[in-house]
Amino acid sequence: MLKLAPSALLDHYLGISRLLAGQLEFRSAIRAVAAEISHIIPHDHLDVCIIMHGGKYHTAYETGLETAWGNHPPALVSGSPIRSLLWGEVAFLLTDDALVDPRFNFKGAFFRPIFDQSLRSRLHVPLKVEGDVIGALSCSAHTAGLYGLDDVANARSIADLLSPYFFALRAAEQAQQWAIVEAEARAREEGLRLGALKLTEALESERQRIGMDLHDQTLADLTRLSRRLERLTHEQDVSGETLEPLARSLQHCMQDLRQIIEEAKPSVLQLFGFAQAVENQLDRSIRDSGLSIAQKLVDDTGGVIDRLEPTVSIALFRITQEAINNAVRHAQADHITVTLTGQPDGISIEVRDDGIGIQKPRRRAGAGIDNMKTRARLISARFTITDGRGTRGSVVAIHLPLAEQASPRDNQTRIDA
CATH class of the missing domain: 3.30.450.40 (GAF domain)
Structure with missing residues (x-):
């Protein structure tokens, strides 16, 4: 060279x-x-x-x-x-x-x-x-x-x-x-802060709603019962026919209290697991609506979903609960299917209906969808709402990365006080 x-x-x-x-x-x-x-x-x-x-x-x-x-x-x-x-x-x-x-x-x-x-x-x-x-x-x-x-x-x-x-x-x-990483971290932190604020506001609204339910319904019923009992104490002869309406009213009052308590704390979730709690929610929502809606629950998680930390599990249940309630109340659906899936990268939940779809006019109850998004963000889950098959109906999907959320404890049924 x-x-x-x-x-x-x-x-x-x-x-x-x-x-x-x-x-x-x-x-x-x-x-x-x-x-x-x-x-x-x-x-x-x-x-x-x-x-x-x-x-x-x-x-x-x-x-x-x-x-x-x-x-x-x-x-x-x-x-x-x-x-x-x-x-x-x-x-x-x-x-x-x-x-x-x-x-x-x-x-x-x-x-x-x-x-x-x-x-x-x-x-x-x-x-x-x-x-x-x-x-x-x-x-x-x-x-x-x-x-x-x-x-x-x-x-x-x-x-x-x-x-x-x-x-x-x-x-x-x-x-x-x-x-870029720092900017994204700050954006996530700000999103979580705003999300926590929104969720706090939602929880406060829920607390006020429960308080109003107790005041306007249960407390009023108990007050009427108390007055009737007071009147009965001054009567000489009290027959069974007189007490029967009183007993029936007391039973209704107790049932209302149970309903309020059940909505405040998902006890079925703690006692019997996630799938059973979701199935119970499906049954109750459809029954209370008086509508004829076919339902289906598919649990393909292999029990992994019941090993989540309680706070994460409750958040997922609340999102699923809101999605089911929205489908029952507003979708005008004939069928609702809830699918729980365990995947290599996490857990997915899908609530699918065949109703009028998200692109068509639908009255939205309060800030339910915003609350679902906020709950998902606070547990680092991905939340989406899309059209169903052939643009008919809608699909609410939640995906939770499993590696960060799964608890190392053994797979066992938890009974929380």
């Missing part, structure tokens, strides 16, 4: 420095300097691989021939054909024919582009900043035996020019990624 005069080398090095200025990302930077580098080290393929923060993965940016290295997402350093260089075990890598050099095609190495593009001569030097390897400069050619030790020295000089610039680009990219 023709050896360049020192003045010519200096001109090309200065040219590389000038071309780097203003480049704001890795790929454009390596492509900008490729021609100047080719005057110093001829090549058919040139790439720079950058080790990502943490040191486990690296990304390649190439020019000249396009290979799977440049089109591949971040890959493990341990699978790189030049891992010994990236790990700092060798000062450089130089081969006359990488097709037969065992250093490049060891078991588990991602060496396919070497054979696909017939990259025989290969020269690799590390990119270093303050003694730490941040990546590598790689030159490859189809011709075997093209590079020598003089080329290694020249490649090191080029790497010294590239290293601080690529280090700065890597730091800027990492700072941008951290900024």
Whole structure:
């Protein structure tokens, strides 16, 4: 190979420095300097691989021939054909024919582009900043035996020019990624804060509703019963016929109290498990509506759903309860199906009806849908409402990532006080 005069080398090095200025990302930077580098080290393929923060993965940016290295997402350093260089075990890598050099095609190495593009001569030097390897400069050619030790020295000089610039680009990219992560975290935190506020307001409204139910219904009934009993104490003869309406009113009052308590605390959930509580909710909602609606419950969770923490389980039940109530009251449906599914990545719940659908006018009871969304967000679950099959009906779906929510306790029936 023709050896360049020192003045010519200096001109090309200065040219590389000038071309780097203003480049704001890795790929454009390596492509900008490729021609100047080719005057110093001829090549058919040139790439720079950058080790990502943490040191486990690296990304390649190439020019000249396009290979799977440049089109591949971040890959493990341990699978790189030049891992010994990236790990700092060798000062450089130089081969006359990488097709037969065992250093490049060891078991588990991602060496396919070497054979696909017939990259025989290969020269690799590390990119270093303050003694730490941040990546590598790689030159490859189809011709075997093209590079020598003089080329290694020249490649090191080029790497010294590239290293601080690529280090700065890597730091800027990492700072941008951290900024995005921080912004997303803040958005989630703000969403949770607003969600908690909305849920607190909803719970306060629920508390007031229960209070009004007790005052307007149960307390009024008990007051009437008390007055009737007081009148009876002044009567001489009290027959069974006189007491029978009183006993019936007392039974109605007790039934109303049970209903209020049942709505306030899902006791069936704690006593008999999630599927039984949902089935009980389906039965009661349809029965109380007086409508003729066919129902179906499919439980394909294998009991995993009953190993959730109580707060998470109750939140899921409340969402399902609201979805069932909405379907019964507003969907004008003939069929309602609730499906509980255990999946590798979590638990899914689907409430499907064949009613008028979400795109058609439907009176919405209070802030029920907002409350469902808020409850889902507070337990890191995904909540969606979509059209049913053929745009008929609607589907409420909740997906809860299982890895973060499942409790390590044994699968057992919980009876909470």
